[in-house]
Amino acid sequence: MRHRVAGKKLSRDFDHRKALRRNLLVALFTHEEIITTEAKMRAIRSEAEKIITKAKRSLAKDDPAQAVHARRIVLAKLGNNREAMTKVFDVYAPRFSERPGGYTRRYKVGNRKGDNAPMVMLQLLPEE
Secondary structure (H helix, E strand, O other), rough: OOOOOOOOOOOHHHHHHHHHHHHHHHHHHHHHHEEEEEEHHHHHHHHHHHHHHHHHHHOOOOOOHHHHHHHHHHHHOOOOOOHHHHHHHHHHHOOEEEEEEEOEEEEEEEEEOOOEEEEEEEEOOOOO
């Protein structure tokens, strides 16, 4: 039974799965779009949206200590990649400040040639 078990294993052990998620999130925030398998996209999409929401909420608060705390939390989730973290807070949080959610979009791009895995493009929405 899988009651109350969250997340997908993606045929990897814990450390490999954690590194994969961090790498995909950093790539998404650095390049604004990535092409990956549908299963990997589903594994990171909600995490990416939660990171952007955390950044948005920290900009809205007046307390600088809470803003620093939010930056440290996001930095830890992105594997201490300061470039990606600053882009989240300086570019994406102001871009999505008026949007209540749904910061990403996915496009199906067909199947991978080698193993016929369904591939998707996950991208952050552009400015409106």
